[in-house]
Amino acid sequence: MQARPSYVHGAHDVPLIGQTIGSFLADIAERYGGNEALVVPHQQVRWTYTELDERVTNLAAGLLALGLRPGDRVGIWSQNCAEWVLVQFATARAGLVMVNINPAYRRSELEYVLAKVQCAALILAPSFKSSDYLAIVGDVVPELTDSQPGSLQARALPHLRHVIRLGAGQTPGMWNFDDLLTKPDEAQLADLKTIEASLQFDDPVNIQFTSGTTGSPKGATLTHHNILNNGFFVGEAMKLTDRDRLCIPVPLYHCFGMVLGNLACVTHGATMVFPGESFEPAAVLKTVQAERCTGLHGVPTMFISLLDHPDFDSVDLSTLRTGIMAGSPCPAEVMSRVIDKMHLAEITIAYGMTETSPVSFQSSTDDPVALRVSTIGRVHPHLEVKIVDTEGRIVPRGVKGELLTRGYSVMLGYWGDEDKTREAIDAAGWMHTGDLAVIDDDGYAAIVGRAKDMVIRGGENIYPREIEEFLYRHPKVLDVQCVGVPDQKYGEELCACIVLRPGMAASEDEIRAFCKGQIAHYKVPRYIRFVPGFPMTVTGKIQKYLLRAQVAEALGL
Structure with missing residues (x-):
C-alpha cells in the first residue's frame, strides 16, 4: 500500500464570509449593538458595538472629506490604543488601505515604508516609550513646519499629503485626529455610502511589512x-x-x-x-x-x-x-x-x-x-x-x-x-x-x-540579511554575518559576526551606537563578535549553521 x-x-x-469588513461590522453592530465592543481602561474607553460603528462611520467620512480616495494608503504609527481600532475599521469602510507601521521603527525604516507604498496620509501618536514620533517625522518631512494641514509638499515623500496626530496637542502642518470624528453632513454620508457600496471583498485593505530575506521589508498586501x-x-x-x-x-x-x-x-x-x-x-x-x-x-x-x-x-x-x-x-x-x-x-x-x-x-x-x-x-x-x-x-x-x-x-x-x-x-x-x-x-x-535563516526573538521575526545590509554601511565593517543563538528568555537572540577592514579597530558599543535610532531596538544585535573570517564551503558559500554552532559555543550558550 x-x-x-x-x-x-x-x-x-x-x-466563507463574502462581505467587506465595513459592511460586516455594520451587521454585527445591528445584532450585538448593546454589547461592549472595546474596553481600554487607561484611556477611559468603554464603547458598545453601536458606538464603535458610529465612530467608525464618522472617521471614514472624515478621512474621505480630506480628499482621500479608495485605494489610497494610510499609514498608522502608534502603540495599542482605541484610535488604532477606529483607523482599522474606518479605512476598511472608506475603501482605503491601512499600512501598519511597527512602533519600534526609527527614521530610516519609517521613510522606507512611507515611500515604498506611497502613503497619502500618516496617522501617528506623538510619542511612544523612547521614541519621539513627532521629531522623527519632522526630520523625515521638514516641510511640515511651514505647511498648512492637508497641503504638504514633501521632497522626500511626494505622495504624502496629510499627517494626522493623536492627542490634544497642536503640531504645525498636522491635522488633529479628534477633529476627523465630528458627525458628517448629508453629502459626506452619501459619498461614504456610494463608496462603500462599490467596494469588493477582494480589494486590498491592509499592508503589513515583513522583513525580507533580501534586506528591505516587503509589504504583504491583504484583502477584506x-x-x-x-x-x-x-x-x-x-x-x-x-x-x-x-x-x-x-x-x-x-x-x-x-x-x-x-x-x-x-x-x-x-x-x-x-x-x-x-x-x-x-x-x-x-x-x-x-x-x-x-x-x-x-x-x-x-x-x-x-x-x-x-x-x-x-x-x-x-x-x-x-x-x-x-x-x-x-x-x-x-x-x-x-x-x-x-x-x-x-x-x-x-x-x-x-x-x-x-x-x-x-x-x-x-x-x-x-x-x-x-x-x-x-x-x-x-x-x-x-x-x-x-x-x-x-x-x-x-x-x-x-x-x-x-x-x-x-x-x-x-x-x-x-x-x-x-x-x-x-x-x-x-x-x-x-x-x-x-x-x-x-x-x-x-x-x-x-528553510531560510530567520531568527525568531520572542515572537518577532528578524531576517539576518536586513541587519547585515545595515551594518555594511559602517565604515569599519568589511564583512558581516548575523545568526541566531539560543536564549532562555526570548528563544533566540541575534549575534553579529563582523570582519573589520584591515588596520581598523572597533568596540561592541560603537557598533550598537551605530544601530541606535536607525533600526528597531529588537533588531539591534544582542551579541557582537569580531572574527577573522567565516566558515565556507568549497564553492565559497558561507556555512551559517557552522557559524551559529561556533558562536553559541564561544558564548557558552
Whole structure:
C-alpha cells in the first residue's frame, strides 16, 4: 500500500464570509449593538458595538472629506490604543488601505515604508516609550513646519499629503485626529455610502511589512476576504461567542493583535480589551481580573513573565478559558503551567505567517495537551496545505519538507514587487512559507526548522540579511554575518559576526551606537563578535549553521 501524501484540506460546513469588513461590522453592530465592543481602561474607553460603528462611520467620512480616495494608503504609527481600532475599521469602510507601521521603527525604516507604498496620509501618536514620533517625522518631512494641514509638499515623500496626530496637542502642518470624528453632513454620508457600496471583498485593505530575506521589508498586501475570514475562523477555533471578553496585550501593528485579536472578537460580537499601550505583565494581570476576561493572547515569553510575576498569586484569573499562544514554539512545561495555574484549559496554539493573513494551522480547544505542545494543530477551514521536497514533490506523511499553503488566506502579493511575489507564490497559487514541517497520519503538523535563516526573538521575526545590509554601511565593517543563538528568555537572540577592514579597530558599543535610532531596538544585535573570517564551503558559500554552532559555543550558550 502506498504511503499517504502530506496533503491536507480543511473542508468545512461553515461557508466563507463574502462581505467587506465595513459592511460586516455594520451587521454585527445591528445584532450585538448593546454589547461592549472595546474596553481600554487607561484611556477611559468603554464603547458598545453601536458606538464603535458610529465612530467608525464618522472617521471614514472624515478621512474621505480630506480628499482621500479608495485605494489610497494610510499609514498608522502608534502603540495599542482605541484610535488604532477606529483607523482599522474606518479605512476598511472608506475603501482605503491601512499600512501598519511597527512602533519600534526609527527614521530610516519609517521613510522606507512611507515611500515604498506611497502613503497619502500618516496617522501617528506623538510619542511612544523612547521614541519621539513627532521629531522623527519632522526630520523625515521638514516641510511640515511651514505647511498648512492637508497641503504638504514633501521632497522626500511626494505622495504624502496629510499627517494626522493623536492627542490634544497642536503640531504645525498636522491635522488633529479628534477633529476627523465630528458627525458628517448629508453629502459626506452619501459619498461614504456610494463608496462603500462599490467596494469588493477582494480589494486590498491592509499592508503589513515583513522583513525580507533580501534586506528591505516587503509589504504583504491583504484583502477584506483574507483577514475577515481568518479572524472569524480563528475565533471559531477558540469557540468565541458574544459573551467572551478577550484581553489583547499583543501589538496591533502585527496580525496577532489586529486579526487574531480584533477581528476574531468583532466577527463574534465579543469584547476587545486592551490592558495597556504595550505588554506590561502587572497591567495584564490586573485587567484580566478587573474586566473578567475569558480569553488571553500572547507569545510564550509573555505567558512566562505573567506566571513569574510577584503579583501572580494575588490576582483572580478564574474567568479565563481560552486564548492563543503563538509567535514561537511553546515549551511543554510553560503550557501545562498556563493551563493549570491560569485556568486556560482551552488555550490554542496557532501557526501562520503575515502573507497568509496569518493563520493556517491551529489546535482545537479539546486537543490533548501533549498535541497542543508538540504540534501546531490541524489545517484551518477552507485552506489547503502540502509538504514538498526540494524538487517540489509532495512527500509522504511523516517526512520533512517545506510547508506550502493555498486558499482564501494567501495575500494578493508584495506591494510593488512582482518578482518577490512570484518567488513566494507559485503558478498554482501555493504560498511557499520557507518553514520545514512534518504532517502525521491524523493531520497534525509540527514545524521542525526553517528553510531560510530567520531568527525568531520572542515572537518577532528578524531576517539576518536586513541587519547585515545595515551594518555594511559602517565604515569599519568589511564583512558581516548575523545568526541566531539560543536564549532562555526570548528563544533566540541575534549575534553579529563582523570582519573589520584591515588596520581598523572597533568596540561592541560603537557598533550598537551605530544601530541606535536607525533600526528597531529588537533588531539591534544582542551579541557582537569580531572574527577573522567565516566558515565556507568549497564553492565559497558561507556555512551559517557552522557559524551559529561556533558562536553559541564561544558564548557558552
